[in-house]
Amino acid sequence: MTQDKTTNILIVGVGGQGILLSADILALLLVGQGFDVKQAEIHGMSQRGGSVHSMVRYGTAISSPLISRGDVDYLMAYEELEALRWAPFVKPGGTVIVNKKQIAPAPVALGVAAYPEDPLARLRQNFARTTLVEADRLAQEAGNVRAANLVMLGALAAGLPFSKELWRDTIAGRVPPKTLEVNQDAFELGWEVANA
Amino acid sequence: MTKKLMSGNEALARGAFEAGVTVAAGYPGTPSTEILEELVKSEGVYAEWAPNEKVAFEVGIGASIAGARVLVTLKQVGLNVAADPLFTFSYTGVNGGFVFINADDPQLHSSQNEQDNRHYARAAKIPMLEPADSAEAKAMLIKAYGISEEFDTPVMLRTTTRISHSKSIVELGERSEVGNKPYEKRFDKFVMLPGNAFKRHIFVEERLRRLAEFNDAGDLNPIISGSPKLGIIAAGAAYEYAREAFPAASHLKLGMTYPLPAETIRAFAAGVERLFVVEELDPFLEDQIKAMGIEVTGKACLPLIGELNPDIVFKGITGAYDEAKDLARPGLAEELAESDRLQTDFADAPMRPPIMCPGCPHRAVYSVLKRLKVIVNGDIGCYTLGALPPLSGLDTQLCMGTGVSVVHGFGLADPDFRKRAVGVIGDSTFIHSGITGLIDIVYNGGQNTVIILDNRITAMTGRQQNPATGRTLRGTPAPELDFEQLAAAIGVKSVRVVDPYETEEVERAVKEELAKDEASLIIARRPCLLVERFTAPPFAVDPVTCKDCGACSNIGCPAIAKSGAPIKPGGPAKPVIDPAVCVGCALCFKACKFDAISQAKEG
Ligand SMILES: Cc1ncc(C[n+]2csc(CCOP(=O)(O)OP(=O)(O)O)c2C)c(N)n1
Numbered sequence: 001m002t003q004d005k006t007t008n009i010l011i012v013g014v015g016g017q018g019i020l021l022s023a024d025i026l027a028l029l030l031v032g033q034g035f036d037v038k039q040a041e042i043h044g045m046s047q048r049g050g051s052v053h054s055m056v057r058y059g060t061a062i063s064s065p066l067i068s069r070g071d072v073d074y075l076m077a078y079e080e081l082e083a084l085r086w087a088p089f090v091k092p093g094g095t096v097i098v099n100k101k102q103i104a105p106a107p108v109a110l111g112v113a114a115y116p117e118d119p120l121a122r123l124r125q126n127f128a129r130t131t132l133v134e135a136d137r138l139a140q141e142a143g144n145v146r147a148a149n150l151v152m153l154g155a156l157a158a159g160l161p162f163s164k165e166l167w168r169d170t171i172a173g174r175v176p177p178k179t180l181e182v183n184q185d186a187f188e189l190g191w192e193v194a195n196a
Numbered sequence: 197m198t199k200k201l202m203s204g205n206e207a208l209a210r211g212a213f214e215a216g217v218t219v220a221a222g223y224p225g226t227p228s229t230e231i232l233e234e235l236v237k238s239e240g241v242y243a244e245w246a247p248n249e250k251v252a253f254e255v256g257i258g259a260s261i262a263g264a265r266v267l268v269t270l271k272q273v274g275l276n277v278a279a280d281p282l283f284t285f286s287y288t289g290v291n292g293g294f295v296f297i298n299a300d301d302p303q304l305h306s307s308q309n310e311q312d313n314r315h316y317a318r319a320a321k322i323p324m325l326e327p328a329d330s331a332e333a334k335a336m337l338i339k340a341y342g343i344s345e346e347f348d349t350p351v352m353l354r355t356t357t358r359i360s361h362s363k364s365i366v367e368l369g370e371r372s373e374v375g376n377k378p379y380e381k382r383f384d385k386f387v388m389l390p391g392n393a394f395k396r397h398i399f400v401e402e403r404l405r406r407l408a409e410f411n412d413a414g415d416l417n418p419i420i421s422g423s424p425k426l427g428i429i430a431a432g433a434a435y436e437y438a439r440e441a442f443p444a445a446s447h448l449k450l451g452m453t454y455p456l457p458a459e460t461i462r463a464f465a466a467g468v469e470r471l472f473v474v475e476e477l478d479p480f481l482e483d484q485i486k487a488m489g490i491e492v493t494g495k496a497c498l499p500l501i502g503e504l505n506p507d508i509v510f511k512g513i514t515g516a517y518d519e520a521k522d523l524a525r526p527g528l529a530e531e532l533a534e535s536d537r538l539q540t541d542f543a544d545a546p547m548r549p550p551i552m553c554p555g556c557p558h559r560a561v562y563s564v565l566k567r568l569k570v571i572v573n574g575d576i577g578c579y580t581l582g583a584l585p586p587l588s589g590l591d592t593q594l595c596m597g598t599g600v601s602v603v604h605g606f607g608l609a610d611p612d613f614r615k616r617a618v619g620v621i622g623d624s625t626f627i628h629s630g631i632t633g634l635i636d637i638v639y640n641g642g643q644n645t646v647i648i649l650d651n652r653i654t655a656m657t658g659r660q661q662n663p664a665t666g667r668t669l670r671g672t673p674a675p676e677l678d679f680e681q682l683a684a685a686i687g688v689k690s691v692r693v694v695d696p697y698e699t700e701e702v703e704r705a706v707k708e709e710l711a712k713d714e715a716s717l718i719i720a721r722r723p724c725l726l727v728e729r730f731t732a733p734p735f736a737v738d739p740v741t742c743k744d745c746g747a748c749s750n751i752g753c754p755a756i757a758k759s760g761a762p763i764k765p766g767g768p769a770k771p772v773i774d775p776a777v778c779v780g781c782a783l784c785f786k787a788c789k790f791d792a793i794s795q796a797k798e799g
Pocket residue numbers: 223224225226271273274277308576577578579596621622623624625626649651653654655656657
């Protein structure tokens with residue numbers, strides 16, 4: 001990988017899905033590797049079931065914390081509708097990793113808007129490198145459905161140029177010891193899916 | 197040297213620590229809240245939540261005059277509340293260094309307006325610093341204490357949401373134990389009788405002149421040289437966007453944005469062919485630069501409204517000046533064009549607005565108010581989310597306190613409203629600005645009904661303690677402000693406490709209090725579920741008994757999907773409750789007139 005290139009990662013989903021934790025682990029690892037890193041996210045209202053996103057950028061020198069529209073290298077979406085919402089941020093040829101999960105937003109539950117049909121097919125149409133991850137199922141396999149965010153992180157990590165050991169160490173330094181084993185296993189399953 | 201990835205707010209807390217701050221006060225407000233939450237963990241620093249920003253500011257003034265280095269934090273609308281002390285504190289000046297962090301919120305990520313508080317620095321005639329990332333936030337805050345003490349002035353450090361909440365790398369330093377300055381009685385300086393204040397005003401104007409000189413001579417406004425074809429003046433996040441969009445242009449990055457470094461700006465302007473100023477919200481810099489007689493383009497091609505980002509800056513400037521395209525980041529134009537196409541393609545993605553949590557006690561109160569078809573004068577907090585459909589529970593909502601004072605105004609305009617309108621206000625907000633409104637109602641014989649939505653926490657901003665919760669920011673126990681006794685002392689004759697989950701009781705209370713010819717206070721009390729978890733077995737809809745009347749889905753619970761809701765193609769025939777989301781509050785059960793909703797058996 002060329003060192004002066006900036007890499008842009010966008011993590012999106014719904015409040016409560018653990019997006020900010022995965023973004024933190026990613027950013028910690030990158031800082032440890034000596035990169036300049038910037039991370040942008042919006043707190044506040046997002047806690048109340050709104051959409052949540054975190055932008056992580058790394059390279060030699062990063063200026064804007066916000067990624068320009070169309071400049072995302074990796075979109076990691078924890079929910080299908082959120083993947084569609086943010087897809088226009090992805091670079092032509094960029095990578096999309098989507099959790100197989102649909103969470104109806106309030107307007108859909110109220111019947112005033114429709115959940116878009118087959119988001120996955122539409123993503124695939126535009127981005128050849130689209131990977132589907134059954135993160136909930138795999139997290140369950142690892143021992144706790146709440147570790148789905150680590151499954152997703154594993155799937156992303158498999159495509160980034162850092163060793164698995166480095167990831168495992170960073171995770172160990174960031175998640176509570178009680179949940180470490182489940183989180184490591186979840187990460188591992190995500191990594192395998194993306195490599196398959 | 198330890199390097200850490202920190203949010204702007206964390207870096208500011210660290211900066212205050214390193215600068216030797218010993219006293220800090222504030223009132224929560226996104227995006228400023230985390231500064232004190234972080235700072236309170238530091239040894240040697242006292243930090244408190246005050247009931248509102250004016251009090252916090254004045255506590256800070258006291259500590260500064262008494263000799264300490266002080267930090268005050270607030271969000272943009274908070275400075276409106278603290279503006280009164282600010283303007284006269286500008287006259288008295290400080291003893292120990294005094295800096296306040298003002299967090300603006302372009303794009304209204306979590307605010308009721310988009311005001312540009314840079315105008316306050318100018319109006320109060322005080323210096324203003326604007327960091328562009330976390331490392332600068334820390335460094336500038338430390339510098340600000342030096343400026344405050346050298347120039348005898350409060351200093352405003354302005355962030356925006358992107359600066360406060362974005363993370364970047366910060367190098368940690370050591371704390372300087374500066375210690376308190378000796379306190380001395382100074383009648384001419386600290387007692388603002390008109391005669392003294394007049395002399396201090398002369399001082400303030402002279403101070404401003406010296407600050408402008410200082411700003412020109414200092415190192416807060418670096419020039420990043422690039423092509424002379426395009427010069428961009430910017431500060432804070434806007435600078436980062438401009439650099440991202442036009443890395444090959446020349447940039448003047450302002451760090452101290454009031455009073456402006458006029459000579460630096462003139463010299464920069466003279467060296468470039470086209471000059472732009474990139475700033476969010478108002479043409480604050482632009483107007484002043486134009487007043488210097490310099491030709492500059494700003495709001496003619498960039499929006500007055502909302503946040504900027506690299507795309508908007510790129511489109512704005514290249515739209516006004518074609519040659520700028522050559523200085524943009526390679527690939528940017530093509531990526532944007534492709535992104536525009538995708539945006540049109542994917543425009544059908546429905547919004548995902550925030551909603552009150554399942555089981556939120558506020559929802560229960562709103563469901564009753566909706567049934568009674570009363571006018572609701574609202575206020576600011578999680579309960580503001582009740583304004584959205586399907587509850588559509590608010591008629592008015594402006595700023596903190598309006599839940600109490602506006603309902604009084606309604607009753608004055610038309611006595612009929614006294615029987616038809618209620619004010620609703622949260623516990624923290626009532627303490628912030630509602631108490632005086634209630635005094636006004638009683639004092640002037642108002643016959644209004646006010647409901648305190650008392651969830652025992654400041655929920656909206658992320659669960660901060662307040663004077664009614666029994667804990668301080670430091671985690672120490674505190675007396676719980678007693679709303680019942682307070683109301684009685686104010687002279688409210690009719691005070692009653694209800695449990696929001698007991699909707700029949702709430703309904704009775706609202707009806708009875710509205711009927712009375714006197715001021716009433718209803719305290720709807722139940723802890724926020726994010727503080728005290730409530731879980732009972734989930735409820736379910738029996739599709740056979742259900743008449744599909746919509747009563748359950750109209751309470752706006754995130755666990756309930758309406759019949760036919762397009763959650764899946766075709767949608768369910770009858771409403772469905774998601775057992776994974778339902779907390780068992782029973783609000784839907786109580787709303788159902790056909791006994792179609794029942795609770796799963798325990799275990
Ligand atoms: C003057 C001012 N200061 C701060 C804020 C930020 N703010 C918005 S809601 C809120 C807290 C509301 O708490 P509470 O009244 O207890 O209601 P809850 O969110 O708990 O329902 C605060 C501090 C504001 N909008 N205006």
